[in-house]
Amino acid sequence: GNSVTQMEGPVTLSEEAFLTINCTYTATGYPSLFWYVQYPGEGLQLLLKATKADDKGSNKGFEATYRKETTSFHLEKGSVQVSDSAVYFCALVAISGAGSYQLTFGKGTKLSVIP
Amino acid sequence: EAGVTQFPSHSVIEKGQTVTLRCDPISGHDNLYWYRRVMGKEIKFLLHFVKESKQDESGMPNNRFLAERTGGTYSTLKVQPAELEDSGVYFCASSPKTGTSGVNEQFFGPGTRLTVL
Numbered sequence: 001g002n003s004v005t006q007m008e009g010p011v012t013l014s015e016e017a018f019l020t021i022n023c024t025y026t027a028t029g030y031p032s033l034f035w036y037v038q039y040p041g042e043g044l045q046l047l048l049k050a051t052k053a054d055d056k057g058s059n060k061g062f063e064a065t066y067r068k069e070t071t072s073f074h075l076e077k078g079s080v081q082v083s084d085s086a087v088y089f090c091a092l093v094a095i096s097g098a099g100s101y102q103l104t105f106g107k108g109t110k111l112s113v114i115p
Numbered sequence: 116e117a118g119v120t121q122f123p124s125h126s127v128i129e130k131g132q133t134v135t136l137r138c139d140p141i142s143g144h145d146n147l148y149w150y151r152r153v154m155g156k157e158i159k160f161l162l163h164f165v166k167e168s169k170q171d172e173s174g175m176p177n178n179r180f181l182a183e184r185t186g187g188t189y190s191t192l193k194v195q196p197a198e199l200e201d202s203g204v205y206f207c208a209s210s211p212k213t214g215t216s217g218v219n220e221q222f223f224g225p226g227t228r229l230t231v232l
Contacts, residue, residue: 004157036223043119044206044223089158098163100171103150103208103221105158 002027006090006106013080013113021075021109023064023090031092033057033066033073034103038087047075047088080113087111117141119224121207127230133195136227140189140209146170147190148210148221149182153203161205164190197231204228 006023013019025033035047035057048057053068062077073090090106120139128134140147149161161180162172166187175182179198184190194201208221 041225043225044208046220046222049220096171096173098171098173100163101146101210101219101221102160102163102171102174103148103158104160105150107155107157 002031002092002094002104004090004092004104004106006088006109008107009087009109009111011109011111013111015082015113015115016079017113019075019077019080019084019111021088021090021111023073023075023106025071025073025090025092025104027071027092027094027104029094030068031094033064034091034093035062035064035073035075036089036091036105038089038108040086044089080111082113082115085111085113119207119209119222121205121224121227123227124225125228125230127232128197129232130199131196133193134197134229136192136194136205136229138190138192138207138224140207141222143211144209144222145187145212146210146219146221147184148208149190149192150206150208151203152206152226153200158206161192194229197229199231202229202231 003026032051034049036044037047048059050057050066056065122137147164152158160174163170164184181193204226207224210219
């Protein structure tokens with residue numbers, strides 16, 4: 001079956017530090033890949049996505065590149081801010097046998113950015 | 116435009132009791148999904164509605180869980196009777212009618228945190 005593995009947290013960084021959260025996946029076919037973010041007290045929000053190999057998703061200074069050869073979709077940001085403190089989820093979507101586009105998530109990585 | 120809403124935000128019940136969670140999707144979204152995150156584990160798919168029909172319920176853990184989407188609008192997820200292992204955060208998501216590209220962004224609600232004592 002499909003699975004997503006992302007680095008365990010929590011991760012604590014100082015403001016303006018460089019961020020990498022590793023994510024690898026196992027899937028049949030060619031899934032679309034996502035990073036979702038959950039800010040305290042809020043629901044999951046789509047941060048960025050990539051739908052095919054070598055696509056780069058980007059948003060709010062975050063980037064991730066769909067690497068088929070390494071089955072990875074690592075999240076990066078050059079300079080984090082306190083407001084980036086949240087839980088980050090890597091996910092893939094693939095069609096199930098019943099014709100449903102199910103998201104498969106990693107366990108989530110909690111990021112805390114300190115001033 | 117209002118987002119996906121879920122009610123209640125928190126629920127604490129005793130083992131053996133019944134709880135009903137509600138999800139109101141974004142207006143006009145045909146697709147409605149339920150997911151669950153048990154503590155320390157991944158967010159897992161439970162089921163998917165297209166309008167009022169269950170497209171895929173392969174993730175439902177057992178027959179103590181019953182989901183409905185009357186009229187293709189809001190959805191309820193009932194757990195009866197609740198067990199300790201049902202504790203977790205239940206997320207609802209919705210997406211528009213699936214287009215020709217096949218994949219649409221799923222918009223999530225804030226979740227309902229269920230605690231079974």
